[in-house]
Amino acid sequence: MKITFPKIINEVITSATIGKLKTFHYQSLEDALECIDRSMEFFTAHVHTDWLDDDIKRDERFVDKQEFHPGTPLEQKTQYYWLKHQDEHFERIDARMAEWRRKPEYQHIPDNDYSALSRLKDKVINELNLEIQPQIIEFLKQEYQHMYKDQWEKHWNDEDFFKERIEYRYYRKYEMPNPFKYWDDRNTWQQFYFAKDSQGDFYYQRGGSGSSDQRFCHCIYGHLYAVINEEKPLQTYFFKYDSRNRFLLERKEKSLWLNFHDLMTNCYIRESDEILKNVHKIERTW
Helix, strand or coil, X not given: CCCCCCHHHHHHHHHXXXXXXXXXXXXXXXHHHHHCCCCCEEEEXXXXXXXCCHHHCCCCCCEEEEEEEEECHHHHHHHHHHHHXXXXXXXXXXXXXXXXXXXXXXXXXXXXCHHHHHHHHHHHHHHHHHHHHHHHHHHHHHHHHHHHHHHHHHHHHHCCCCCCEEEEEEEECCCCCCCCCCCCCCCCEEEEEEEECCCCCEEEEEEECCCHHHHHHHHHHHHHHHHHHHHCCCEEEXXXXXXXXXXXXXXXXXXXXXXXCCCXXXXXXXXXXXXXXXXXXXXXXC
């Protein structure tokens, strides 16, 4: 299926693809209002994602499959044990590190050789894991006795606690065109802020909910574009990355629409209500 986009969106995609799309770097709304060229052509794009259809959640045409080695059941149980006894674990590591650094083969390591010290620490942790494993095995036996009562030995013999396991994880492919394809999958939506100057160069920034930086950008640029929208209405393009990984244009609006979720997060703007009073609110997309 051939997907067509408006001319200015195609121009943005081309600019990003050849590495000419520039990034806005304003640290506050005041900084942006003072420095930005108001003569530029401003527009924004709101992109939301649908959940993948159930029948393709393991289909490698739509997801990336990655092999994961979580370790043996005994190794995992050992990790859980140390997580519950962190203070003891840290004390043992520090004591064993000090002991090993007195050995002739490790005395030469300087305090600022962090790579060598990290390798030594890994050896210490592995040694402590091996030392604690007989105790972990006893814990496991007690758990099996509690869970399976008289049948615990049968279940115990059926399990191989030393067998390396392999798991597979599936990550959705984001095959959107530039610059939309750099998707943070913690988001179900992102708002892209674009501008085109008189030389035909494009600038952009993006906001979302996935990180503090994205929330900050959404706050600063959402308010900036709201101010500009009062002077000259700017267009909003709505896109969807659908349940079959298709990037589709849904509609175009002739004025500013913003996702108000996290729009006032990670930055404080005293006049926010006044600035945003004429902005259309995008309904929940998460």
